Amino acid sequence: MTLETPRLRRTRMSARLVVLGAGALVLIAPFLYMLSTSFKPNRLAFEWPPQFIPNPATLANYTQAWGANDFGRYFLNSVFVACFSTVCTTLLAALAAYGFARFRFPLRSVLFWVLMLGLMVPSVVILIPQFLVASALNLNDSLSGLVFFYVGAGVALNTFLLRGFFEGVPEELDESMTLEGAGPVRKFVALYLPLSRPALATSAVFAFLAAWDEFSWAVTSINDPAKYTLPIAIAQFQGQHATSWGLVFAASAIGMLPVLLVYLIGQRHIVTGLQAGALKS
Structure with a gap:
C-alpha cells in the first residue's frame, strides 16, 4: 500500500481548489455581469469586449428603476x-x-x-x-x-x-x-x-x-x-x-x-x- 506523500496531497488539494474555483466563477459570472451592466449607461450595455468594471459608472439606472x-x-x-x-x-x-x-x-x-x-x-x-x-x-x-x-x-x-x-x-x-x-x-x-x-x-x-x-x-x-x-x-x-x-x-x-x-x-x-x-x- 503506497502512502500519500505531502507533495502529492498538496497537488491534489491545489487541483481540487482550481476546479472548485472555476466552477464558482462560472456560476457567479452572470450575476457579476448583471451587476456591472446595471451601473452602465444603456449605450454601453452590449459593448465588446465586455467590461466588468463600468467606465463611466452611473446610478441613474437605479434611481430611474426605483421611481418608475x-x-x-x-x-x-x-x-x-x-x-x-x-x-x-x-x-x-x-x-x-x-x-x-x-x-x-x-x-x-x-x-x-x-x-x-x-x-x-x-x-x-x-x-x-x-x-x-x-x-x-x-x-x-x-x-x-x-x-x-x-x-x-x-x-x-x-x-x-x-x-x-x-x-x-x-x-x-x-x-x-x-x-x-x-x-x-x-x-x-x-x-x-x-x-x-x-x-x-x-x-x-x-x-x-x-x-x-x-x-x-x-x-x-x-x-x-x-x-x-x-x-x-x-x-x-x-x-x-x-x-x-x-x-x-x-x-x-x-x-x-x-x-x-x-x-x-x-x-x-x-x-x-x-x-x-x-x-x-
Missing part, C-alpha cells in the same frame, strides 16, 4: 408578504415539528409522511385546484391570500427540518422540566425554541426566499396592479423596458438585495440547521 411604475410599492408588497409568510410558516412548522418529535399519538408516522408527500408535488400541478380553493375562500387578488398559500406550501419542508432538531434535544432536559411542573407549552417556549435557534434560522431563511421569489402563484392570483409583488413587477418592467438592459438589471439587483441580506444574516445557522434536520429525521 410604482416600483417602491411593489417592493413593499413583497416585504409584507415575505415577512408575514416567514413568521407564520416558521411558527406553524415549529409547532408541528414539536408535536411529531415529542408526542406519541395514533398514526403519527403515517401523518408525518402524508405531510411529506406534499414535497413531491410540483407547485405548477396544483395551480388550478389552488385557484379554485382561493376563489371559494375569497382569497384571490389579495396579499393575504398570497401569505395563506405560501404558508401552506412551506410548512412541510420546514416541519421536516425542525422535527429532526427537536428530536435531538436531550430527553433528560424535557423530563427535568416535567418534574418541575412545566407543561408542553412552557417546554416548547423555554426549552425547545432557544435550543433550536440554528434550525429556526434555517427555516426562516427558506420560508423568506420561497415567498420572496415565488412568481407562478402570484401572477395567477393577483390582478390588481397595486397588489403586484416584485417578481411580477420585474417581469412587467422587462416587458416595458426590453431594450433598456441597464434599467432591467438595476431592477433585478434591487430585488436581490433583501435575499442577500437575509442570507448573510442567517448563513452561519444554515449548515448547522440543515445537518441536524437531515441527519436526525
